Amino acid sequence: MKFLLSLFFLAFSSSLIADNRPNIVFVLIDDLGWNGLSSYGNQYVNTPHLDKLAEQGARFTDAYGMSQCSPARFAFLTGQSAARTNHTAVCLEKHVLPHARMIQPESNRMLAHDAVNIGRELKKSGYRVGVIGKWHVDVNEKRLRPEMKDAYLAQWGFETITPERSEDDKKLVMGSTLGVLNYLKQDQSKPTFAYLAHRTVHTGLEAPKNIIQKYVDMGYNKSASKGGKSSEKPIADYFAMIDYLDLSIGTLMKGIEAMKSERETVVIFMSDNGGLSRVWDNEPLRRGKGSEYEAGIRVPFIVHWPEKIKAGQTITEPVHITDLFPTFLNIAQTPAPKNYPLDGVNIMPLMTGGDFKRDFFCIHLPVYIPHYAHTPSSIIRMGDFKLIKFYGDYQQDPNEKVITPGAKVELYNLRSDLSEKNDLSQSMPEKAKEMELKLMNWLAERKAHMPKINPNYDPEKATDSIASKVDTFGKIAYKNSKK
Structure with missing residues (x-):
C-alpha cells in the first residue's frame, strides 16, 4: 500500500510540474525589406522555405517595425514604444545637426540591466531563454570581449547561444541557425525561448561564394565593395x-x-526595419530604411504554429513590433508584469478567430537621420489611414541635400495608395485633424521627448551634420552600470 501511494503521489507531483507550453523561436532579420520574400513580391529571388512558412501559417501584410535597428529591438524587448522609453536612435550612432531648424531630443541609448524585458519575464515563468546574433541595445556592446559575453547578456536574463562556425559563413547565418537547434535540444524538459537575431541581410554584403556566383551567372552584378552601390543594382x-x-x-x-x-x-x-534602398528596390513602397514612409517601417511578418493557427491566412490588420511582447506572454501562458504599461497588444486573436480591436497605434521618430533623409516626425496608423507629422522641417527629395523648413502633416489612404503618392491632408482636413489630435494626445500620455525649435537655426547650414560612430559617454555609462 505504501508503495502504491508513493507511486500515486509521484505521478501526481509530476503532473503538477509538467510544462507542456510551446517553444518560441523568434527570427529577427536585419534590414530585410517588406518585399524581400517571394511571398511578398520578390521577383528576383525565390524563397521557398519562407514561403512555405507563410503557407502553413499566417502572413501579415501590414506589419511594422521601426525605421532603424536599435529602436526596433528596444520595442520588441520591452513591449513599449519609443515615445515612452525614449529609445529613438541607433545606440552606436549619433547624428547632430547643430544648425537645423529643430533640436532633436537626446535618445536613451541603453536598455537598463534591470529593465523589464520579454526574455526576463519568460525566464521567470519557467522558460529557458537564449539569444544569438545582434543585440544592439547597449552603447557598450562593441567594447565587449568574447569571454565577457555570457555574464554581459545574463544582466538582462538571457543565456548565450553558441553558433557553429564555418569558413564560408561570415555572418553566421547557418551557424546561428544550427546553434539555435542545438539550444532547443539541450534541455527539452522546459519550454525554450530562442531569440535568433540575424546580422543578415544588413550590409556588408556577405554570402557563400557559390550562391553569389549563381546570381552572377544569371546576369546580375557582383558588387565591387561590401557596402554596395545604387549604381550596381540589381546586386548578385x-x-x-x-x-x-x-x-x-x-x-x-x-x-x-x-x-x-x-x-x-x-x-x-x-x-526590424525596411530595406536599404542603396542595395534594394523597395517599390511599390516609398523610400527605404530610416524613413517615415512605408519602405522604412513596413516589414514582412510570418507566424507559424500549425497546432493552433490555421494555415494559409493572410492578415491585413496593422500590427506593430511592440505587439510581440504581449503576444509572446500569451503564447507562454504568462501574465503581464504588474504595474507595467504595455503599448503593444496581444495579436493572437487575429490568427485564432478571437475578438481583436485597436483603434490606432503610433510610431515616434523625433530624430534626424541625415543619410536617410529623415527629419523629426511621428506617425499614426488608424485603419487604412496613415498620418505623418513633421515637426519643423522635411526633406522632399531624398536625393537632394535640401531640408525644407516648416511643420506639416501628410495623410495617406494606404489601402488605395500604397506608394504614398496622394497626400489627402488638404482634401480631408477633418480626418487629418482627428488623427493628429489622437497622435499628440498619445505622445503626451507617454511623456514623449519632443523636438524643439532651434534658436541657432541657419538655413544655409541646416544640412551640416556632426556624426560619431559611438557616443563618448559609453565607457562611463558602462562603469556606472556595473555598480
Whole structure:
C-alpha cells in the first residue's frame, strides 16, 4: 500500500510540474525589406522555405517595425514604444545637426540591466531563454570581449547561444541557425525561448561564394565593395544573402521536425526595419530604411504554429513590433508584469478567430537621420489611414541635400495608395485633424521627448551634420552600470 501511494503521489507531483507550453523561436532579420520574400513580391529571388512558412501559417501584410535597428529591438524587448522609453536612435550612432531648424531630443541609448524585458519575464515563468546574433541595445556592446559575453547578456536574463562556425559563413547565418537547434535540444524538459537575431541581410554584403556566383551567372552584378552601390543594382551579392537566409530557415524547420518533440514550437519571422534602398528596390513602397514612409517601417511578418493557427491566412490588420511582447506572454501562458504599461497588444486573436480591436497605434521618430533623409516626425496608423507629422522641417527629395523648413502633416489612404503618392491632408482636413489630435494626445500620455525649435537655426547650414560612430559617454555609462 505504501508503495502504491508513493507511486500515486509521484505521478501526481509530476503532473503538477509538467510544462507542456510551446517553444518560441523568434527570427529577427536585419534590414530585410517588406518585399524581400517571394511571398511578398520578390521577383528576383525565390524563397521557398519562407514561403512555405507563410503557407502553413499566417502572413501579415501590414506589419511594422521601426525605421532603424536599435529602436526596433528596444520595442520588441520591452513591449513599449519609443515615445515612452525614449529609445529613438541607433545606440552606436549619433547624428547632430547643430544648425537645423529643430533640436532633436537626446535618445536613451541603453536598455537598463534591470529593465523589464520579454526574455526576463519568460525566464521567470519557467522558460529557458537564449539569444544569438545582434543585440544592439547597449552603447557598450562593441567594447565587449568574447569571454565577457555570457555574464554581459545574463544582466538582462538571457543565456548565450553558441553558433557553429564555418569558413564560408561570415555572418553566421547557418551557424546561428544550427546553434539555435542545438539550444532547443539541450534541455527539452522546459519550454525554450530562442531569440535568433540575424546580422543578415544588413550590409556588408556577405554570402557563400557559390550562391553569389549563381546570381552572377544569371546576369546580375557582383558588387565591387561590401557596402554596395545604387549604381550596381540589381546586386548578385544581395540576392545571395536573401537566398542563403531562406536556406537557413529550411534548415531550422527541418531541424525542429527532426527533433520529434512532443512540445510544439512556434516560429515567428520578422524584419526590424525596411530595406536599404542603396542595395534594394523597395517599390511599390516609398523610400527605404530610416524613413517615415512605408519602405522604412513596413516589414514582412510570418507566424507559424500549425497546432493552433490555421494555415494559409493572410492578415491585413496593422500590427506593430511592440505587439510581440504581449503576444509572446500569451503564447507562454504568462501574465503581464504588474504595474507595467504595455503599448503593444496581444495579436493572437487575429490568427485564432478571437475578438481583436485597436483603434490606432503610433510610431515616434523625433530624430534626424541625415543619410536617410529623415527629419523629426511621428506617425499614426488608424485603419487604412496613415498620418505623418513633421515637426519643423522635411526633406522632399531624398536625393537632394535640401531640408525644407516648416511643420506639416501628410495623410495617406494606404489601402488605395500604397506608394504614398496622394497626400489627402488638404482634401480631408477633418480626418487629418482627428488623427493628429489622437497622435499628440498619445505622445503626451507617454511623456514623449519632443523636438524643439532651434534658436541657432541657419538655413544655409541646416544640412551640416556632426556624426560619431559611438557616443563618448559609453565607457562611463558602462562603469556606472556595473555598480
